[in-house]
Amino acid sequence: MSDDNATAPVTMLSTPIRLDYQFTAGLAQSRSLQGYAEGKFIGQRCPVCKKVYVPSRGSCPVDAVPTTEEVVLGNKATVTTFCVVNVPFAGQSIEIPYITASILLDGADITFMGLIQEIPADEVRMGLRVEAVWVPEEERGPTLASVKYFRPTGEPDAEFSSYEAYS
Amino acid sequence: MSDSVQIFTSPHVLEYPYSRSTGPVIGAFLTALRDGKFVGVKGDGGKVIVPPTEFDPESGEEATEIVDVGSAGVITTWAWVEEPRLDAPLSQPFAWALIKLDGADTALLHAVEAPSKDDIATGKRVVASFKPAGERVGAMADIRCFVLEENQ
Numbered sequence: 001m002s003d004d005n006a007t008a009p010v011t012m013l014s015t016p017i018r019l020d021y022q023f024t025a026g027l028a029q030s031r032s033l034q035g036y037a038e039g040k041f042i043g044q045r046c047p048v049c050k051k052v053y054v055p056s057r058g059s060c061p062v063d064a065v066p067t068t069e070e071v072v073l074g075n076k077a078t079v080t081t082f083c084v085v086n087v088p089f090a091g092q093s094i095e096i097p098y099i100t101a102s103i104l105l106d107g108a109d110i111t112f113m114g115l116i117q118e119i120p121a122d123e124v125r126m127g128l129r130v131e132a133v134w135v136p137e138e139e140r141g142p143t144l145a146s147v148k149y150f151r152p153t154g155e156p157d158a159e160f161s162s163y164e165a166y167s
Numbered sequence: 168m169s170d171s172v173q174i175f176t177s178p179h180v181l182e183y184p185y186s187r188s189t190g191p192v193i194g195a196f197l198t199a200l201r202d203g204k205f206v207g208v209k210g211d212g213g214k215v216i217v218p219p220t221e222f223d224p225e226s227g228e229e230a231t232e233i234v235d236v237g238s239a240g241v242i243t244t245w246a247w248v249e250e251p252r253l254d255a256p257l258s259q260p261f262a263w264a265l266i267k268l269d270g271a272d273t274a275l276l277h278a279v280e281a282p283s284k285d286d287i288a289t290g291k292r293v294v295a296s297f298k299p300a301g302e303r304v305g306a307m308a309d310i311r312c313f314v315l316e317e318n319q
Binding site (some may be wrong): 010011014026148 | 172174176177178181182184186187188189193194195197198201276314
């Protein structure tokens with residue numbers, strides 16, 4: 001309420017809700033975070049179903065067993081699905097329109113969200129082959145922000161059947 | 168997994184900066200707080216509800232008649248807070264209490280400042296201690312707390 005409104009009837013109320021957490025990544029996720037600092041994607045393979053989860057979670061949600069075998073994945077990936085963001089919102093840090101995509105790293109069995117750049121928004125498509133662009137080495141840290149974005153590799157699109165199970 | 172893994176931790180804050188419209192009845196109550204006083208609403212059964220609601224909680228009928236009530240009242244029940252949280256209205260130990268203001272038929276929840284737990288009792292009279300006029304914005308926090316009338 002500004003001073004100008006000091007006599008006007010109250011019609012609005014500010015009721016912020018704030019939760020302060022201290023997040024601890026744990027053993028498995030910390031390894032993946034350390035990987036980002038070193039410019040690589042680190043995942044884990046399930047000893048039962050052999051699926052590779054990235055980032056590491058420490059267990060397989062399907063087989064309910066610990067995952068301990070570490071797998072270092074490359075920079076290349078396939079867009080399995082995507083969203084064109086056209087709506088501005090509070091805290092937005094990227095110019096719209098931009099693309100958020102589900103990224104399936106080669107050799108991984110799960111997708112994660114990634115930003116797509118260096119391609120017009122209306123040319124992004126399912127099956128697009130992309131590669132990670134990392135921030136300069138001295139700026140990297142244990143955060144996914146170490147990956148600047150993903151950009152097209154120029155390779156032919158991936159066959160739908162190659163990522164059908166993950167889209 | 169080797170013993171040399173560095174376990175990362177970081178602060179994670181989740182915050183929603185909501186603004187809510189008050190409606191005419193809560194709006195009148197908050198406007199009164201900004202003016203350093205209390206109002207309630209008279210339900211169709213004649214009871215005065217403080218803080219006011221838009222509907223009589225017993226009959227469900229709309230309640231629109233805004234009435235003035237006192238800035239002092241009586242503690243109907245209370246709980247002592249030995250270790251106040253960071254966002255509590257008072258930083259020293261205090262009581263959360265339901266306070267039935269003079270002229271009201273229902274009670275309002277607020278903090279009561281008291282030297283110790285032994286000074287608080289159901290039935291004791293308390294009076295509102297408002298923030299200075301320039302700091303009041305039309306919110307519950309405009310009431311700094313309630314204080315014991317006997318300490319006035």
